[in-house]
Amino acid sequence: MAFHPPHPYSSEFPQAYWLKLPEPLRDLRDRRFQFRKTFEIKEVPAHAELHVTADAKYCLYINGKFVHFGPARGFQSHWPFDRIDAAPYLRPGRNVIAALLYTFGIGNYTYSCAGEYGFLLSGSAGDADLSTNETWKGRIAPGYLFAVARGSGQYGFQEFFDFRQAQDNWFAPEYDDSDWTEDLSPYMRIAGAMPWHRFEERNLPLLTNYVIPAKERSSVSCHQPAADGWQPIRHIYYSYHADRFLWKSAPETGDTVVFRDGIAGQTVDFGEEVTGTLRFEIDHAEEGMILDYFTFECLKDGRPDIPEKETHPLTFYGGRLILRAGRNELELSVPWGFRHVALWIHGEGNGLSVKLSARVLRYPFDLRGKFDSSDPAFADIWQMCVRTQLCCSVDSYIDCPWRENAQWWGDALVQSQNTFRLAADDRLLARGLRLIGEQRTPNGLTYAMAPTVGHTCVLPDYSAMYLVTLWAHYFQTGRTDLYEELADSVDSILDYFRTEADLNGGLAPYDPRYWLFLDWCNTLFKQGTPTLLNLIWLWGLKQVRIVAGAAGDLARMARLDSEIEKLSGAIISKLYDPETRLLYDGLRPDGTPVDTHSPHAAALAVILDLLPEAHDVWTEQILLPLVRSNRGNPIQPSSYFMHYIFQALKLKGFRRDVADCIRRWWGEFVQSGCSTAPELFLEHSTPGSTSFCHAWSAHPILHLSEILLGVRQLETGWKKISFEPFLIPGLDVSGVVPTPLGDIRVGVAWHDGRAETRCEVPKGVVCEQGTRESR
Incomplete structure (x- = not known):
């Protein structure tokens, strides 16, 4: 048996080799391979740290027990690995460690295929070296009919299995593996070989199990x-x-x-x-x-x-x-x-x-956020939305677990706000920012999800929102390290928009090379020069300018100030009618304005505090009729974009209307039997196409926390908050809002027609009694 001295190519896997098996057809679509190693230890060590990874996925077993499914999604050039303590699964004497290796063999919306595969492990248990080398055995997993139909075009395959060929409990200690391939050395590749030049920790906790x-x-x-x-x-x-x-x-x-x-x-x-x-x-x-x-x-x-x-x-x-x-x-x-x-x-x-x-198999949030209400409708909506967010959090934020499992970044902006009301955990957002920032077009746009082979899924509006999510991370944590690390991604996005706007009179046009999403709304104007696209771009500029200022990045601040002034002026001069005080939804290719005025544009303009003299008109003529209706607006925002409608109305003090709309519209989901919030409102849901668990629809987590619990973040890192619960006679509420500094505990209780409120904040948080006008 060969001894493998440490090699210099990987500090994370110093004596390990990628395990593979001969695949004569080189067809890796939907394939499975099994590996195992038997070893002896005299006593169980206090800790037995393993570094484990695979391309594409692995299931790890120790002594017949399932340990983990991994690794996290990533890019082969710096492939993620998992750090696992094997000690709780070990026993004195004979032990077995085993792994099922799964290969997609093609790219999808979660994985970019590099045409290679393998399983890699480094570590020891006491004196037993467990690193993958020729001491392991392997076989092509029997029983599976491979390369069957895709379950969806965005994710994986269906699964067919013939028990007559393979019901053998292959990962159990007592299993007889004498007929497995004993010499894997002809197929092994040293850690550090291409395409996995280097490795990185997942920087996320392991999934639930x-x-x-x-x-x-x-x-x-x-x-x-x-x-x-x-x-x-x-x-x-x-x-x-x-x-x-x-x-x-x-x-x-x-x-x-x-x-x-x-x-x-x-x-x-x-x-x-x-x-x-x-x-x-x-x-x-x-x-x-x-x-x-x-x-x-x-x-x-x-x-x-x-x-x-x-x-x-x-x-x-x-x-x-x-x-x-x-x-x-x-x-x-x-x-x-x-x-x-x-x-x-x-x-x-x-x-x-x-x-x-x-x-x-989900992200293991430390769920400290709570919301209780004496009105079961609000309580049920909250619980439905929490379940949705949990199901859409794995090794990244995902849009939905059923159809795609993809890290769509416009969705992630909403999901981060949901998350921060449930757990003071920024790690999914931080890892996502790094992944999204790495996969870009040659002219600077980020892909809408990453890693991916979805080349039709480059959304300029989601690239602009990437800038907003950098601010969201800063506002939650008070740190600018991610902005500084990802400054190149920021510059590439800014360069794209500046180039396109310079060719179009200062405004960003629809770019036919890419998918302009904006919202699932067929009547929303998306051709020519869309107003909503330019508002989202302006939003990105303003928010990333805040982070640049906090980072002391004077050069980018000056550039951003100039671009904000230029874009704001172009929007006001070309997309706003001062007589009606309404925003056009855009300019046609011939430069003439369209005659629609969407809730989308009105809401974003309020959020941006653009043209404050027009806010009352937008609110009274567009936003309030929308939320007081039964979704009859000719330009009806989806459940996703209602998040921004609600944000705008809260800023203008219409918290009662937001709470009432949530109770009615999201109450329909609960009443129809949905355990989680669907992708779209029910009248637009299509069986077999529309997801019924979509975290971009779970934003009532944030809104109920801000409105009924009354907790609103005022400063970065939660150093200052306002406490101003919207009081509904007879409605008792209580809850917890987690922060990086500790938990905020609040409540409203009615006695004899009067409300008693309480707010307990942790050390380091200043609480300001709110004085905003509410209607």
């Missing part, structure tokens, strides 16, 4: 399975579509369903949205029996709420399990987002029993 059971069976179908439904397929929707299900509600509490008495299909509800890996425990199977499944978010009248059409939906995560006689167990390889699972068989069930659970 706990298992929850399914809550209940929701419905059954006693249909006759399609005669040819057993035939091989590669997209599970076509199996589902071939059967003619007769769904009917049949609720039954528990995590286990049984196929008998003519039942061919069943749906199972986890009770709320899950971000994690689905787990199967199957008993009383017959050899070769087929169990098909898919996950989904909404159930309607006992039927999975998905499109019923000949072609498959855009998003459809599921797969096929081919069973062997007796017991079968499987945990899926990568996490999905779902609430419900549909199961169906081909042929007689004969008592087949299926127990479902899920391993929850």
